[in-house]
Amino acid sequence: MKRRQFLSLAPAAGLATLPATFARAHGDAPHALPQAQRRAVGDITVTALSDGGIALGHAPLQGISEDNYAAILTAAHRDPGNFLSGVNAFLVETGDLKVLVDAGTGGAFGPEIDNLPANLAATGIAPADITHLFATHLHPDHVGGAVRDGMAVFPNAELVVHDADRAFWGEPANFTAMPEMMQNFAALAQGVLTAYGDRLRVFEADDEIAPGLTAMPLPGHTPGHSGLMIASGDDSLLIWADIVHVAPVQLARPEVTIGFDVEPALAAATRALLLDRVATDRLMIAGSHIGFPGLATIARAGDGYLAIPAAFDYGAA
Ligand SMILES: [Zn+2]
Structure with missing residues (x-):
């Protein structure tokens, strides 16, 4: 199905067809170079790992017209008809610990976006070396790669996740009346929680991991x-x-939400607060869906913000 067809079907079919439709070939060329980029944060090493790129389009965004969406991307020198959001994970190495922050899609969005395993391998690290899998949340583009055929991909890793996500996604009854896509998301999350059941570690606040x-x-x-x-x-x-x-769109217009937000108003409020903080503090951020490698500082621009890509860290490369 072409994306145009998807757009016309979306209201009737919910977002059930989303994953396959959004898949784009990215790193599956026969001799693709590894997409991994290393950076020192004091004594800690952070390696950005690409899983691929995904074309979300205007359809799932809420609170912005298609014309304004196109105008913002055009002003950012991007093609509104083919804008890819990155799908990034991050390996954090400190002392003997190897903490993988999210695990990519694991093919949950089609075989074209499933490059994390090869890019992790290119860094010389095996799945068994990962000591912790920190899941930012239990959506399939973040934990799809944590399981294959129902088995834990990282056999020695503790799965670290906020208790509210464990509780929300772990309860099948929350999803019986939901669209098929949400039921699929929940089934995947429940499979991950089951696979890591005896190695699950939850947190509830700003805990030290x-x-x-x-x-x-x-x-x-x-x-x-x-x-x-x-x-x-x-x-x-x-x-x-x-x-x-x-x-580019949600930095320029932080009030714009996306159909995957469980609580859109709260997501927008959280975004507004955090953008103000990181812009004020000039704190470097790494985003799951900012173009690879996803590291930037955030500057105020007009009524919104823009991302300034981080300088390449030649020393850590
Ligand atoms: Zn995501």
């Missing part, structure tokens, strides 16, 4: 949606997960 790594609840997109603050010496980096999905 490991030395220098602190959870930051950012509720709205999902009930337990959380970032991870990384701090070492004078350096810091906030992995802010899904604060934006179509970055």
Whole structure:
């Protein structure tokens, strides 16, 4: 199905056909180079890992006309008809710990977006080396890659997730009256919780996950949606997960929400608060859906914001 057809079907069919429709070939060329990029945060190393790119389009966004969507992307020198959002995960290495922040789609959005395993392997790290899988939330583009055929992909990792996401996605009764897509999302989340059942670690606030790594609840997109603050010496980096999905648009217009938000108004309020903070503090952020490698600082621009991509870290590369 072409994206145009999807757009016309979306209202009637819910968003059930979303995953396959949004898939775009990205890293499946026979000799694709690894898409991994390393950065030092004090004594901690953060490696951005690409899983691929995804074309969300205007359809799932709420609170903006298609014309205004196109105008913002055009002003940002992007093609509104083919704008890809990154799907990024981040490997955080500190001491003996290897913390993978999200695990990619695992093919949940079609085989074209499933590049994380190869890119992780290219860094020389095996799934068994991962000590913690920090799930920013239990959506399939973040934990689809945590399981294959019902089995945990990271056999030694603790799954670290906010208790509110465990409770929300882990209860099948929450989804019986929901559209098929949400039921599929929930089934995948429940499969992940089951696969890591005896290695599940929940947090409820800004808990320290490991030395220098602190959870930051950012509720709205999902009930337990959380970032991870990384701090070492004078350096810091906030992995802010899904604060934006179509970055140029939601930075320029932070009130624009997306159909996957469980509580859209709360997601927008969380986004507004965090954007003000990171712009004021010039805090470097890493986004799950900002173009790879997804690291930027955020500057005020007009009534909104824009992302300034982080300088390449030649020393850590
Ligand atoms: Zn996401």
